[in-house]
Amino acid sequence: MTEPPLISFRGVARHYGEGGGLIRALAGVDLTISRGEFIAIMGPSGSGKSTAMNIIGCLDRSTAGVYRFNGVDVTGLTRDQRALLRRNYLGFVFQGYNLLARTTAIENVELPLIYRGMGRRERRERAVHALHRVGLAGREHHTPAELSGGQQQRVAIARAIVTDPLVLLADEPTGNLDTSRSREIMQLLTQLNLEQGITVVMVTHEADMAAFAARTIRFVDGRIDADTRREAA
Amino acid sequence: MLWEAVKLAFQSIRRNAMRSVLTLLGIVIGVAAVIAMVTIGSGTSQKVQDNLAKLGSNMLILRPGQSTFGPGGATEARAFDERTVSALRSNLTGVRALAPTAQKNAKVVFGALNYDTTVTGTDSSYFAAQDWSFREGRPFSDSEIRSGGSVCVIGSTIVSELFGTLDPLGSRLRVGSFACDVIGVLDSKGQSAFGTDQDNTVLMPLRTFHRRIAGNTRIGSISISVAERNDIPRVQAETEAVLREVRRVGNGEEDDFTVRDMTQIANTMAMTSTLLTGLLGAVAAVSLLVGGIGIMNIMLVSVTERTREIGIRLAIGALERQVLSQFLVESIVLALFGGIIGIMIGLALAGAASILMDVPFAADIRVIALAFVVSAAIGVVFGYFPARRAARLDPIEALRHE
Numbered sequence: 001m002t003e004p005p006l007i008s009f010r011g012v013a014r015h016y017g018e019g020g021g022l023i024r025a026l027a028g029v030d031l032t033i034s035r036g037e038f039i040a041i042m043g044p045s046g047s048g049k050s051t052a053m054n055i056i057g058c059l060d061r062s063t064a065g066v067y068r069f070n071g072v073d074v075t076g077l078t079r080d081q082r083a084l085l086r087r088n089y090l091g092f093v094f095q096g097y098n099l100l101a102r103t104t105a106i107e108n109v110e111l112p113l114i115y116r117g118m119g120r121r122e123r124r125e126r127a128v129h130a131l132h133r134v135g136l137a138g139r140e141h142h143t144p145a146e147l148s149g150g151q152q153q154r155v156a157i158a159r160a161i162v163t164d165p166l167v168l169l170a171d172e173p174t175g176n177l178d179t180s181r182s183r184e185i186m187q188l189l190t191q192l193n194l195e196q197g198i199t200v201v202m203v204t205h206e207a208d209m210a211a212f213a214a215r216t217i218r219f220v221d222g223r224i225d226a227d228t229r230r231e232a233a
Numbered sequence: 234m235l236w237e238a239v240k241l242a243f244q245s246i247r248r249n250a251m252r253s254v255l256t257l258l259g260i261v262i263g264v265a266a267v268i269a270m271v272t273i274g275s276g277t278s279q280k281v282q283d284n285l286a287k288l289g290s291n292m293l294i295l296r297p298g299q300s301t302f303g304p305g306g307a308t309e310a311r312a313f314d315e316r317t318v319s320a321l322r323s324n325l326t327g328v329r330a331l332a333p334t335a336q337k338n339a340k341v342v343f344g345a346l347n348y349d350t351t352v353t354g355t356d357s358s359y360f361a362a363q364d365w366s367f368r369e370g371r372p373f374s375d376s377e378i379r380s381g382g383s384v385c386v387i388g389s390t391i392v393s394e395l396f397g398t399l400d401p402l403g404s405r406l407r408v409g410s411f412a413c414d415v416i417g418v419l420d421s422k423g424q425s426a427f428g429t430d431q432d433n434t435v436l437m438p439l440r441t442f443h444r445r446i447a448g449n450t451r452i453g454s455i456s457i458s459v460a461e462r463n464d465i466p467r468v469q470a471e472t473e474a475v476l477r478e479v480r481r482v483g484n485g486e487e488d489d490f491t492v493r494d495m496t497q498i499a500n501t502m503a504m505t506s507t508l509l510t511g512l513l514g515a516v517a518a519v520s521l522l523v524g525g526i527g528i529m530n531i532m533l534v535s536v537t538e539r540t541r542e543i544g545i546r547l548a549i550g551a552l553e554r555q556v557l558s559q560f561l562v563e564s565i566v567l568a569l570f571g572g573i574i575g576i577m578i579g580l581a582l583a584g585a586a587s588i589l590m591d592v593p594f595a596a597d598i599r600v601i602a603l604a605f606v607v608s609a610a611i612g613v614v615f616g617y618f619p620a621r622r623a624a625r626l627d628p629i630e631a632l633r634h635e
Contacts (some may be wrong), residue, residue, distance in 0.1 A: 059548060059628050080552050087550020098545045098632065102248055112549040114237050159549070 004071030006166060006199055007033035007056055012065035013222075014051050025051040027222035028065060035166070038193045038200045040210035043219035050171065052219065053203050057090055057169045058082040070166065087115055091160025091198075095172035097152040099144045105131060105155045106140040112163050130162040131155070134188060150181035154188065161192060168192065170202040174209050186212040235562070242563035246570075249535070256531040257571040259524030260611065264575025264604050265582060266517035271600050272583035274510025276592040281506050283593075284424065285499035291329075291462050292362065292495035293469055295455040295476070299491060310489040311480065312451035320479045321455065327468055330458040332359035333439055337446055341435055342407040343395040350391060352408055352435045354442020360419075362458040370402050370417030373438050381440030386417035388432035406435070411445040413437060465494055524571065525611040532564050532619035543623050544631025557624040564616025565609055572608025576601055 009031040016023040026048045033039060043049040054060035055067060058074060059082075067075055074085060086092075099108045109127040118126075131140055134154040144152050153173060160168055170189065174182035190212055193200045202213065210216050211230075218226040246253045298310035318333045325331070334355045340347050357372040359365075370386065377384050385406060392401050401415045422431040443450045459468045469492050476482075476490050536543070546556060580596055587594040 054629055057548075080554075083547065083550050083552050086548065090550075092548050094632065098541070098548075100542055100545065103244075111546070115546075115549065115551050115555060 003035070004068065005032045006035045006037075006070055007031070007201075008066075008068040009052075009055075010066045010068075012052075012055060012062045012067055014048075014055060014060065015063045024222050026055070026062070029222075029224055031217070031224065033199065033201065035199055036193070036197050037215055038190065038213045039202065040213035040216045041201065041203045041219065042205060042207075042210055042216060043225070044205075047219040048222040049203050049219040051222075053169060053171055053201070056167075056201060057092060058085050087112060088163070089166045091163060091165035091168045093153070093156050093160050093168065093170040093173045095175035097144070097149075097156045097176075099152055099155055099159075101145070102143055104141045104143055105136060105147065105158075108144075108155055109158045109162050112159060116163070126162055127158070130158040133161065133192075134158045148181075149177050150184060153177065153181075153185055157185075157188060157192075161196070161198065164196075165198065167199045167201060170200065172203055172205070174204065174206065179208075182206075182209060235558070238559050238562040239566065241559055242566040245535070245563055246567060252531060252534075253567060256527055256567055257574065259527035260521070260568055260571025260608060261524075261575040261578060263517065263521030263524040264572050264608060265579035266520055267514055268576055268579025268600065268604055269582040269586070270513040270517045271510055272580065272594070272596055273586045273590070273592065274506070274513055275597060276583070276587050276595040277590075278503050278506035278510060279595050280592045282499060282503045285495065285502065291459040291465055293457040293459065293465070293472060294493045294495060295457065295472065296453070296491045296493070298489060299487065312453060313455060313490075314450060314452055317476070317479050318452065318455060321457070321472065321475055324475045325457070325468060325471055327460050327464045328457055329460040330358040330361035330456075332356055332362045332456045333452045333454075334359065334456060335439060335442055335447060335451060335453045337442075339409045339435075339446065341391065341395065343401075343404065346395045348391065348394045348433075350388075350433050350435050352437065352442065352446055354437055354439040354446065356439055359436070359456065362456040364458075365422070366420045368418045368420045370415070372417060378438045378440065381438055381444055383411070383413045383441065383445075384416045385413040385435050385437040386419060387415055387436075388419050388434040389421040390430055390432040391435060392418055408435060408437075409446060413441070462496065465496060469494060521607065521611065525568075525615040528564055528568055528611065529615035529619060531567075532560060532616055533622070535563075536560065536619050536623040539623075540626065540631045540634040543626050544628050544634065547626065547628035548632060553624040556626075557620045560620035560623045561613065561616050564620065565612030568608045568612030568616070569605070572605055572611075575608070576604050579604075 009029050011028045011030065012026060013024065013028045014026040016025060029048075029052065031052075041049045041052065051060065055062050058069070058077070062075060065075075066073055069085065070089070074082070077085065100111070106124070106127050109130050110123045113123040113126060128140060131137060134157050136151060136154050136158065139147065139151065144155070147155065168189070173189070174185050177185065186209055189200050189202065192198050200213070202209075204210050213230070215227070215229045217224055295313070297312050313333065318331070322331060332355050334353050336351055336353045338349065339352045341350050356378050360367075360372050368389070372386065373382070373384060376382070385408065387401060387406065395406070396404070401418060404415050405412045406415050419432070419434075424430060439452070457468065457472065459465050472492050473488065476492070477488065480489060482488060543556060583596065584594055586592075
């Protein structure tokens with residue numbers, strides 16, 4: 001028996017508004033992502049790449065079509081059920097880092113574990129470990145204001161992986177960083193993908209960054225325009 | 234999880250210290266006002282009751298004439314006399330003490346000092362009837378009462394005004410144009426419920442008073458102390474019957490005297506005072522409501538300000554009720570904090586007032602507990618709407634919020 005694909009879109013569409021003002025952000029997309037892939041989603045703004053990302057991340061729901069996550073149809077899940085799914089299987093990294101201000105790095109990383117109801121000691125241990133993995137050992141008690149952009153994004157990545165998610169969803173993770181910081185972040189994501197086997201789905205508009213991914217999916221006008229795999233060197 | 238929410242609430246309150254303090258102020262003022270009002274109020278009503286108790290226990294006061302509280306005052310009527318007193322003495326049962334009294338205002342003089350006071354002619358049972366105890370000396374002897382001896386018993390105000398540190402016992406006090414030997418000094422009773430100084434008094438045997446001060450034999454009033462509280466209505470009815478008989482009030486005619494039950498008056502006054510306390514407390518409670526609305530206002534601002542934070546929490550898997558409880562706990566903590574500070578300030582105010590107004594400090598643990606519970610309830614009620622708003626935010630929208 002073959003394992004079901006991790007992420008499977010069948011005719012997934014997302015419409016906003018209605019009547020004459022109807023906007024088809026996603027116009028029926030078929031997409032399959034397997035475990036362990038590193039995928040870059042590209043496309044001009046308004047192409048539907050962010051919408052696709054939000055639906056994959058269970059932050060948004062499709063208007064039509066079927067989305068199966070790990071073989072389970074998640075289309076009809078309630079708000080709280082989707083929250084539980086995010087909590088247990090997904091990690092998010094955003095362009096603007098989205099760390100809690102005036103909250104130390106370790107407290108930020110612990111946050112998802114708090115919602116899991118994990119005990120204080122175990123939480124602390126895992127958070128320290130996650131920060132260590134992203135190369136921030138020794139910065140546990142710095143607040144975002146005391147960290148550089150690259151370091152803040154590392155904290156965000158630590159927060160995303162502290163729960164050992166199946167998928168890491170990164171929305172323009174290097175959008176606010178200079179080239180060398182961006183490369184460091186991409187190397188970190190690649191490393192997590194290769195060493196931990198975490199599936200990485202990343203939205204970016206920079207070809208340089210997309211080049212780190214093994215597979216690039218290009219969106220145009222709410223449809224998949226191109227789906228290319230980099231040949232193993 | 235709850236502990237985390239409480240910790241989070243404290244963090245958030247600390248990070249917005251100024252705003253939190255201003256929010257607290259509404260609750261603080263409300264709770265302080267209620268606590269102060271109720272505490273001072275029950276102190277006052279306790280004082281009223283204490284004062285009335287000092288008038289004498291289970292007292293019936295008999296006066297000639299029908300007193301009315303409206304305009305016109307007491308109607309003129311024949312005074313009581315010796316015959317009335319002896320008729321009552323021989324007919325009533327269950328009476329602890331019965332004392333006829335006649336009063337007149339007079340100037341008392343000792344040495345170079347003088348003082349205006351009320352002179353009362355009565356007999357020894359008066360002290361029992363009115364629950365007076367002696368600081369020193371003794372009451373009138375039977376022979377002094379019978380023969381109208383030149384002796385008097387004085388209240389503590391007279392001592393302090395005229396004698397100072399001198400021992401008044403054995404001194405000769407001039408009352409009007411007549412002089413008497415001071416044979417006793419009464420313990421202090423303080424102010425009466427009606428605001429008069431009960432210690433500003435000079436007492437002498439009734440016969441002495443009639444001969445030397447009044448120049449007539451009228452008895453202005455009779456005090457009866459009933460032995461058993463439950464017996465008061467019966468004794469009152471019997472007294473009325475005896476008086477109608479003695480004063481020859483015909484059937485169908487109105488009484489030309491009044492028998493007043495002081496216990497009843499005491500209860501009425503205490504009730505009035507309690508009612509007033511409740512009223513003031515209610516007015517103060519309105520300010521609590523205003524404080525609650527202040528909390529809601531600030532919590533709404535806080536939710537708007539922290540939209541992005543809420544988005545982050547929702548994105549990483551916070552459930553609706555977890556976000557709800559976070560904000561709810563925050564508003565409860567705020568309100569409780571305000572409540573506790575308010576209780577302390579209210580008690581301090583009541584304490585200061587009890588010293589200034591000379592009323593007992595009647596802090597009631599039930600009122601304090603209630604204020605505490607009400608504070609928490611305000612946090613729940615006024616925090617719920619903003620908290621629900623936070624919990625229902627769309628994570629995508631919230632994350633985009635600047």
